[in-house]
Amino acid sequence: MPDANDPVYMFNKHGAKGKRVGQAAIDILSKAQPTYTAGDIIEGFGEDYTKEMEVAINRGIEKFQDPFYVLVLTKKEAWMTNVIRNYFAVRQTPPYARDLIAEYKHFTKTLYIVNGKKGQIKLLWSLPGWEDCKVVSRRPDMYDPDLVSWIKKAYEGKLDRDKYSFDEAA
Numbered sequence: 001m002p003d004a005n006d007p008v009y010m011f012n013k014h015g016a017k018g019k020r021v022g023q024a025a026i027d028i029l030s031k032a033q034p035t036y037t038a039g040d041i042i043e044g045f046g047e048d049y050t051k052e053m054e055v056a057i058n059r060g061i062e063k064f065q066d067p068f069y070v071l072v073l074t075k076k077e078a079w080m081t082n083v084i085r086n087y088f089a090v091r092q093t094p095p096y097a098r099d100l101i102a103e104y105k106h107f108t109k110t111l112y113i114v115n116g117k118k119g120q121i122k123l124l125w126s127l128p129g130w131e132d133c134k135v136v137s138r139r140p141d142m143y144d145p146d147l148v149s150w151i152k153k154a155y156e157g158k159l160d161r162d163k164y165s166f167d168e169a170a
Contacts (some may be wrong), residue, residue, distance in 0.1 A: 008063050009083045048086070049072075049086060052086060052088050052109055053070065053072070053088065053112075054087070056070045056088035056089075057070065057090075057116065057121070058091050059090050060090040060114055060116060062114035063090065064090065064091075064092045065092070065163075066089065066092060066114070066115045066116055066117050066118070067113050067114060067115045067120075067164075067166070068092055068113075068114055068116070069090070069092070069093065069094045069095075069111060069112065069113055069114065070088060070089070070090055070091075070111075070114055070121075070166075070168045071089045071091060071095055071100075071109065071110070071111050071112075072086055072087070072088055072089075072090075072108075072109075072110040072111075072112070073086070073087040073089070073092075073107040073108070073109055074107060074109075074110065074127055075087075075106060075107045075108070093162060093163070094104075094111060094113075094124070094161060094162070094163065094164055095111070096107070096159070096160035096161075097111075097125065097127060097153075097154040097159035097160060098099040098154060098155075098159075098160055099159060099160075100127070100152060101127060101133065103131060104129075105129055105130040105131075106129045106130070107128065107129060108126060108128050108129065109126070109127045110123070110125070110126040110127075111123075111124045111125055111126075112124060113165075113166060115165050117168065120166055122166055124164055125150040125153075125154075125159055126147070126150065126152075127150055127151060127154055128147075131152075133151050133154075136148060137151060137152075137155075153170055
C-alpha cells in the first residue's frame, strides 16, 4: 500500500494543497491485490465509518442548531478491488429521498438525525442504489422489513420531509 504522505502523492498548486488520489489508485492497481474476506472489509469499514461519523457530528455541533442531519453516501468503487468510499455531509435540513435516488443512483444513501446537546443520534433511513431498490421491490419477502419499508416510502414520497423528530419513525 502506498504511503499517503509520500511527496509523490502530494500537490501544492496556486496555494491549493491536496493529495493525488488518482496516482495512488494507479500505483495500487498496478500490483497484485491481496484477497480479503467480506468480514475483513466490513471490519475495516466499520472503524473508519465510526471515526468519520464522529468528525461529521462534531462539525454539525459547531455549525448547526439541533437537530441537524448527517447524510452518508456510500459507494463501492467498481474499478478498484476492496475499496468502499463514504462521503459524509452535515446538513441543517434533511434531503429528499427521491432527489437522492435520482442524483446518486449508484450510492447507498443513509440519513441520521443528531441532537448534539443531548448526545442523541438516530438512523432515519438507508436506501441502496437504484438497481438494488428495484431488486428489493420485486421480492420484498426476501429482505429486511425496514429496508423494504424505506424503499416503499421513498417511492411514495413519504421520505421527502422538511424535518424529522426523534420520537417518530421515518
